[in-house]
Amino acid sequence: MSDKDPSLRRNAPRLALHVPEPPFRPGDTPDFSGLKIPAAGSTSRPDTTAPAAETHPLATQLVRVLGDDHKAVSPWDPKLDADTLRKMLRDMVTVRIFDDRMYRSQRQGKTSFYMKCTGEEAIAIPAQAALDRDDMHFPTYRQQGLLIARGYPLVEMMNQIYSNKGDKLKGRQLPIMYSDKAHGFFSISGNLGTQFPQAVGWAMGAAIKGDSRIAMGWVGDGATAEGDFHSALTFAAVYNVPVVLAVVNNQWAISSFSGIAGGERATFAQRAVGYGIASLRVDGNDALAVYAATKWASERARANNGPTLIEFFTYRAEGHSTSDDPSGYRPTNEAKLWPLGDPIERLKVHLIALGEWDDERHAAMTAECDTAVRAAQKESEKLGILPEQGKDGIETMFDDVYADVPWHLAEQREQALGEANS
Amino acid sequence: MSDKDPSLRRNAPRLALHVPEPPFRPGDTPDFSGLKIPAAGSTSRPDTTAPAAETHPLATQLVRVLGDDHKAVSPWDPKLDADTLRKMLRDMVTVRIFDDRMYRSQRQGKTSFYMKCTGEEAIAIPAQAALDRDDMHFPTYRQQGLLIARGYPLVEMMNQIYSNKGDKLKGRQLPIMYSDKAHGFFSISGNLGTQFPQAVGWAMGAAIKGDSRIAMGWVGDGATAEGDFHSALTFAAVYNVPVVLAVVNNQWAISSFSGIAGGERATFAQRAVGYGIASLRVDGNDALAVYAATKWASERARANNGPTLIEFFTYRAEGHSTSDDPSGYRPTNEAKLWPLGDPIERLKVHLIALGEWDDERHAAMTAECDTAVRAAQKESEKLGILPEQGKDGIETMFDDVYADVPWHLAEQREQALGEANS
């Protein structure tokens, strides 16, 4: 009863704090045999107009299309034509080559920082393929694939990475923090999570104006812990916003595994259940599944049937960034042992299984992509690399703080120019 | 496919923003016949050691114990003895009288502000009765019942409300922002939601230290939209924290109905599902159900079986505060028509049905409570009412900013005293 004497629970167990630990640490041999991976095709596909609750069983399953036999076997099969598949494959190969070249550039001291998306190429590219050209993305730094899928010039990306004279962001942003309105790619923020509710706001604007363009927001597994994640789901649910909200669960957030973001107790897709939002959990290394799920959610949004949260389940195959060495916190061979495979390889083998591709064509295409990336790099480096920057155009530092330069910034500009010329 | 021409969706419907509207506005006659209220006893009671998922069906039901015949009919029946029930009833009556007196005091200009919990008396009091004396609450301003249930002196509460010489908070806090460590009542914050993850932090401390005391956090339906709500659930889930998290869904947040917090799409109890946290939804006007659910959650927490989110479903029968007039945004008779009834009446009738109470005893007890409240008020007012405060003790304004008064505050104290004496 009330005011019970605490001594009554003299025998209560001592409370204990559970601190999640990843299954494997450096020195361990990763064993993923315990991981339940539903067979491709085992997941049903609700109608895009279905009540959100009908999708909720999918939050603990895994939408997969590419089967072990490399055939598409699923009600989710998007039945894409071979040209589309080849375009996706090519974009994915381009991203991987691009990542490798730019990583190397950073190592050569040509810029300060770089981030790869290795192992996650099947996420941004098919997702973008499923959206329309003028839908708006609110990406994180690991969705470079969106730009490549939309044909943003590689040289523009590199100019940004080098902060060089061609950089439309005027040398102001850390490498890879791209922005391009014309390609429907919102400015990447260094502040995790901020873009997720912004995507909802953009789509609210579209809904207010009776537009037909939708928004897609992106966030990592780790960043789902930010308050902004909750803002996004709350506003999306309240106003039934035409937005697709994607969590890229690559199982790591720098050195923290997804358990530190709550992944031990529920999937990230399940978060949606509590808001009454539709929810899908998808094999993020399966380009067809990613396409199909994004397509489903975009159709749902576009028909005013509401938002969808999609978890793309994948694995961050390399370090967090050029500042990170993952061998300090996880086994070095974990990436290779990751059972959902290499997304590029899976799509390639599927195309081969369809009779629409072969190793020679793949090698030729890869060589073409490599050439294109190298050519772009050459062109971009003509416009300069980071160590050469920051001397010219000092007056531009004071532009764009406001629409006009107020007196105090004009004064500071004078000072800065004086310094530069002294 | 990729880069689809937007003109292809020329016939797509115009997007639309859904803006939730409460079912009834001033002038309407509320009709709650559409509200699904499960019969008492219709909800099963999982074991307190059950996996969280087993509780999730309860997130869309309603734990009720008091049946239409005023008998306790439920696996949730806590089987409390009559003394405990009478103590709860008495505390509930005291709270209501206290609220009325203090509301009146504010109207008489004796203080600046007051907030009632009318219609919600069956929440804090039975919840407290279910916890141990030394568990810690992180309350909102509508859990005054916790203090009364724990026997905190009414005169202390009033001293705080009047910011008078007896006010242990030294006149620094808005009325009703109580704090009392000895009574396990954490300082109420004016900033909504902040206390919810703090409760989790307290319980983490207890778990780190191997204590057996647990924490209970409280938040309103409206304030669940704050990022702090997400912090609370995330940290509680990650570290399996021994905490009970309560959402008091009284369906209003000042003038906004619960749909503006997402209540149209999911229950507040359902939020827990997405984190893998146990979840209960409870008739908040049913003292026995509130007791039983809190007890269940506290046992679960104390045995290291993890956190529980409980939604107490109730109705804010009066204005938000003395600054609010709800007739501007909802029908004036809505409270009376609210089908879950008056919690005091329901408990009283139950006791009568048990043969443990009658109208005479109730009238006598009410009179006693009234006398006690009036006596406390008299005593407190001897120590002053707000309009008389703020002149004496000006030097104390500078205490407790830090443990010691640094030189700059000492200087400011001199100035303030100089002013006061000029």
Place this chain on the structure above:
Amino acid sequence: MPTMNMIQALNDAHKVTMRADDDIVVFGEDIGFFGGVFRVTEGLQKEFGHTRVFDAPISEGGIVAVAVGMAAYGVKPLVEIQFADYIYPGYDQIVSEVAKMRYRTGGEWTMPMVIRTPYGGGIFGGQTHSQSPESLFTHIAGLKVVIPSTPYDAKGLLISAIEDPDPVIFFEPKRIYNGPFDGHHDRPVKPWSKHPASEVPEGHYIVPLGKAAVVREGEALTVLAYGTMVHVALAAVEEQGLDAEVIDLRTLVPLDIETIERSVEKTGRCLIAMEAPRTSGFASELAAQVQERCFYHLEAPVERVTGWDTPYPHAYEWAYFPGPKRMKKALEKVMAD
């Protein structure tokens, strides 16, 4: 010309701009059907409909975040934070996103929006309904910070803010919503109707951002103030019989430094008044600038009259508020040296 209090003037600024520009969208806690806890948005939902005027979840972070998205889309958010004391959950989105967007994108994405919020003490609101956090926004490059002190200015400045291409944090001194409070809390409340600046033209007009107002001319010293403190300062210099020049800053960023310099060069003395806590408040910035720019004209140190470096204590409203006595002491000091 209609006579308005500050609430009506602000309401009117909403109507005038919203009628002219379909892209303006208004949201915030309790601002829809109910019209806001201070009634500034009264009648807007009725006139402009649910999709342009609506209640928001209690999530200041979310409110600012979706405003960012909306501005990116191309509508113009005009949002209310119910009390300035509750703006902090939105601080990250304001500081990291709203303020920096134009810069970090080289001008590609801009954030025209207005975040309105009532601030300041004098209403027995206790620690969480009395704060003056404006200084925290003046440190953030990319934001404009505006504070009106009369109904006329409130409407004209709010229209300017709404029409401005940059994000504006618009602080409303809630103590003077209904009347020009001069700090004498023991005297009867004066309504706006007796004040000339309650004459508010109908329709569109602006008070430009970045321009201070010399609200009283004088030769003996310069008083810099904004919001409620303008009225407190005016009353204080009258009561002291000082030939003071009183400047209402109206915009804190960008600051009207010319008007300030001209005045201090003339008077040689300067007092700055604000309600916010003293340390690192905007008064410090003003003092720093005045002594930098007018050093050789100064006959006495620049003085600051401020709130104390404590939270705002409920019962000690008038011991905290920088009222007539604090003004008097400071005026004496700045004139004595």
Place this chain on the structure above:
Amino acid sequence: MPTMNMIQALNDAHKVTMRADDDIVVFGEDIGFFGGVFRVTEGLQKEFGHTRVFDAPISEGGIVAVAVGMAAYGVKPLVEIQFADYIYPGYDQIVSEVAKMRYRTGGEWTMPMVIRTPYGGGIFGGQTHSQSPESLFTHIAGLKVVIPSTPYDAKGLLISAIEDPDPVIFFEPKRIYNGPFDGHHDRPVKPWSKHPASEVPEGHYIVPLGKAAVVREGEALTVLAYGTMVHVALAAVEEQGLDAEVIDLRTLVPLDIETIERSVEKTGRCLIAMEAPRTSGFASELAAQVQERCFYHLEAPVERVTGWDTPYPHAYEWAYFPGPKRMKKALEKVMAD
């Protein structure tokens, strides 16, 4: 005596205090197994176990909020915010809860805790890895704000902060984690081992909060600085051959005003150096106070050397950072007048 860089010194402060006090709990993003992105918490989880040293979700608001609850419970949180640029999601809990708790409860609940965070530029970190937001915390009554500039001070101040009964925001100048950077980015990096303050005693010692250090004595002018700027200032006055007194503030709040006053009264000239944006930065507070208190000793306006009022632009690291050239100009100015 062991030679340590600043990271090792901070790590050692953790170990020394955690061995003595079981109640200290350390958490933050990536600080557990991995030991933090700057390695300040390396080895702590191994020595003190998972329940005292653990990774936190990426939720700065949640980190501070649970720290509040833990402090209320009675353990002592010592948390890391990975970069100061990411502290804003925790700003509400810091400002509204941590800072005000002792006050609003009349001393019943206190918030002894330390929030450590690396700040400042000079590492090509771009807009979101270079900020200096310390000024935003100095405006909040109830917080102490501490910034070390050497390994010796880092350990001694951190131990003081941990043992302090009040909440401390502990800013770590990341540019000098590994060596005392004097602003000459084009010269070879100096390691700490060549600097006398890299001699860090083993075990427990403190550098008291609220006490500045006169790191160079002089008669011609006073330079006030903290963090990285201490080293930039020292180098600049040497290069100019000025007989400058350089004061390392070490604690911003509460400020060691006596040391400052004594110095400026002696020298009659004052320059203040900080990396943060100029407007409403802590340098303004210092300038306001110095001119208030030392007006009749001043021979020239108090000068401020600061970052610009823009976000921190990646490629323009050295045009933004207040380095030797900016120092030189300002020194000339303050000496010329």
